[in-house]
Amino acid sequence: MTTTAPSTRTRTGLKLTDVTLTFGDGDDQVTALDHVDLTVVPGELIAIVGPSGAGKSSLLAVAGGLARPTSGSVVVVDTDLIGLSSRALAAFRRDHLGFVFQSGNLVPALTALDQLRLVEKITGRRATTPPEELLRAVGMDQHAGRRPGRLSGGERQRVGIARALVASPSVLLVDEPTAALDRRRSHEIVEVLAFQTHEFSVATVMVTHDHDVLEHCDRVLEMIDGRLRPL
Numbered sequence: 001m002t003t004t005a006p007s008t009r010t011r012t013g014l015k016l017t018d019v020t021l022t023f024g025d026g027d028d029q030v031t032a033l034d035h036v037d038l039t040v041v042p043g044e045l046i047a048i049v050g051p052s053g054a055g056k057s058s059l060l061a062v063a064g065g066l067a068r069p070t071s072g073s074v075v076v077v078d079t080d081l082i083g084l085s086s087r088a089l090a091a092f093r094r095d096h097l098g099f100v101f102q103s104g105n106l107v108p109a110l111t112a113l114d115q116l117r118l119v120e121k122i123t124g125r126r127a128t129t130p131p132e133e134l135l136r137a138v139g140m141d142q143h144a145g146r147r148p149g150r151l152s153g154g155e156r157q158r159v160g161i162a163r164a165l166v167a168s169p170s171v172l173l174v175d176e177p178t179a180a181l182d183r184r185r186s187h188e189i190v191e192v193l194a195f196q197t198h199e200f201s202v203a204t205v206m207v208t209h210d211h212d213v214l215e216h217c218d219r220v221l222e223m224i225d226g227r228l229r230p231l
């Protein structure tokens with residue numbers, strides 16, 4: 001396979017240090033993240049499991065610069081997101097962070113290939129690895145001309161993963177990628193995710209309830225009451 005992206009090899013991954021996120025105040029205060037430390041190196045796929053309300057989505061939001069922590073630091077590619085203005089943060093997210101959501105979040109009117117090309121248009125930059133090759137890497141080149149309505153849930157997820165890789169992100173944040181899938185497809189998707197994480201040297205964090213797929217991950221952490229610990 002010729003899908004290496006050498007420029008990503010030397011980048012730093014993700015480093016959260018003493019991150020706390022609270023909502024509300026007084027008696028209503030909720031501590032979603034409680035002094036969280038997390039380092040994910042390039043080429044590493046980590047899974048985060050834990051009960052509902054434990055803080056998993058909050059962790060993805062903070063790591064992706066979608067929510068500002070109450071305290072602590074979030075470093076991606078040697079840049080502390082906390083110090084960036086909203087505008088700089090948006091640009092940084094576009095350049096360095098990738099997101100994969102539960103449903104694939106594809107644009108209904110676009111073919112699989114055009115979903116990827118749209119990212120090139122929005123960012124104004126050609127992908128290091130061409131979109132056609134990325135679709136091949138996730139086993140979707142046969143369906144490049146299909147719109148999401150004619151793809152299965154697993155196929156949509158594959159396109160979502162390929163699309164997230166167009167901008168050569170340093171950090172990939174993945175929320176429940178197997179939620180709508182059967183067992184076989186769930187394994188396939190996380191295998192693809194693990195392979196691409198290693199191939200492109202991305203630091204990938206996946207939140208999941210699906211303990212079946214943890215075998216494909218390099219490390220598994222559990223979140224309970226806003227705190228992280230090895231599973």
Ligand SMILES: Nc1ncnc2c1ncn2[C@@H]1O[C@H](COP(=O)(O)OP(=O)(O)OP(=O)(O)O)[C@@H](O)[C@H]1O
Pocket residue numbers: 023024030031032050051052053054055056057058059
């Ligand atoms: N915008 C908000 N305002 C107030 N409290 C919030 C907000 N977002 C999250 N919380 C609270 O923060 C805690 C962590 O929520 P979070 O969504 O991160 O959990 P989770 O582990 O992702 O849950 P799930 O598995 O159900 O998605 C919960 O107690 C939740 O109620």
